[in-house]
Amino acid sequence: MEKDNLFMSAEDIARVTGMSEQYAYKLIKQLNSELEAKGYFTIRGRISKQYFEERFYGITE
Template sequence: MKEKMFMRVDEVAEKMDVSKPYAYKIIKRLNEELKKKGYITITGRIDRKYFYEKFYSSKTNE
């Protein structure tokens, strides 16, 4: 099964082992970075590839 392009708060919270409110803060911060680069973002979701680049730069998503 192909992975979805975006991660939602539940998945971010699980991967980072943090609460959902904190996961929302992480997503918001990453989306702000993407907006500054000129990308369109979706509230409450983060691009999977960008998430892994920021947190696990040399590790592929599992």
């Protein structure tokens, strides 16, 4: 994962969390559904790095 990249792929999530790519895709789908419900546009198979860190680790800026 590039440091300046705004989005994470399932491969990126699997690498940083140790979970399978298959589960990472399910997680991305769930998180993207949350963002869509809030009115945000999403990219299939990618999740905002900031949103992932906020929801998964509780990190906020």
